[in-house]
Amino acid sequence: MKAIKDPFNRPIISLRITITNRCDENCIYCHHDGMVNSKDEMTPEEIYKICEISKDLGIQRVRLSGGEPLIRKDIVEIIEKISKLNFRDISITTNGTMLEKYAEKLKDAGLDRVNVSLDTLNPETYKFITKRDYLDRVKRGIVKAVEVGLNPVKINMVLMKGINENEVKDMFYFTKEYGIVLQVIELMESENCDDSKFNAEYHYDLTSLEEELTKIADDIKTREFMQNRKKYFIDGGEIELVKPIENTNFCKNCTRLRITPDGKVKPCLLRNDNLVELLSYMREGADDEILKKQYIKGINNREPYTHEKED
Ligand SMILES: Nc1nc2c(ncn2[C@@H]2O[C@H](COP(=O)(O)OP(=O)(O)OP(=O)(O)O)[C@@H](O)[C@H]2O)c(=O)[nH]1
Ligand code: SF4
Ligand code: SF4
Secondary structure (H helix, E strand, C coil): CCCCCCCCECCCCCEEEEECCCCCCCCCCHHHHHHCCCCCCCHHHHHHHHHHHHHHHHCCCCEECCHHHHEEEEEEEEHCCCCHCCEEEEEECCCCCCHHHHHHHHHHHHCEEEEEECCCCHHHHHHHHHHCCCHHHHHHHHHHHCCCCCCCEEEEEEEEECCCCHHHHHHHHHHHHHEEEEEECCCCCCCCCHHHHHHHHEEECCCCHHHHHHHHHEEEECCCCCCCCCEEEEEEEEEEEECCCCCCHHHCCEEEEECCCCCEEEECCCCCCCEECCCCHHHHCCCCHHHHHHHHHHCCCCCCCCCCCCC
């Protein structure tokens, strides 16, 4: 089926499901992906059902995230089930602490690729950011993911003023060595946690980095259906900038819908005031038609978080 468009003419082609809020790290900037806390997680069957409906409604790509998705003991079973639906792409965003153990099993189960959150290669800075001493484990996990053929492997690096803003070069060399894509991410505020003080202290504007990369890149591409993000190809390596702040093109080209860990359709990462119930309907025995109506209600609630400014 052709992708459904939201009221702002954005086709909805990708789905991100937060399968848990639990995590084994405690990062200083964590907003648990914009979620309120929930202990009620969906079963593999329920996740499958949501994916089945999504496929019927034109979704092509599915990503599982958290919290930390690999903390779920049934993560391999979940991937096995979803992979039966033949999406174009199934991916996971993980902190990597358990990746060494799971990479091969996940690949065999049908996982295509993985994004690993890693902001620094400095052990002390890593401890400061995550409150854990897992850097070596994470690095081993990343190498393992490359070895078993998850492709591409990406590193998500959130830049923070006074913490790691000078480490992009080091991280780039590390990623280049292993054929990994480096995604450099601007620190974002979220609506449901009061982190404005934190943001004021640590927010680092990526504009100067963007200018520098534009000067030195051998080639630059734009990801049209992925928030118009820019990709910079440098000396055989690849850097992508995730720069949502004061960037109206970012939201204008957002094609991603989300599902919360308690099974609600979430139209935008940064909002919690327009969620639509899905799982509760499913648990009450609603048929596919009703579930699809709920899903489409979620799509219809979508609006760009950052609008273009009017003159
Ligand atoms: N504002 C905003 N930021 C997002 C969105 N999706 C991802 N991000 C940011 O991008 C980071 C990386 O997200 P991932 O889910 O790992 O992957 P991705 O980069 O979005 O997706 P791929 O490039 O397809 O792998 C997140 O931690 C967010 O900071 C979104 O829909 N809106
Ligand atoms: S690894 Fe992710 S979910 Fe876990 S604390 Fe850090 S940012 Fe939050
Ligand atoms: S902030 Fe909302 S609308 Fe903007 S890119 Fe993120 S999810 Fe999409």
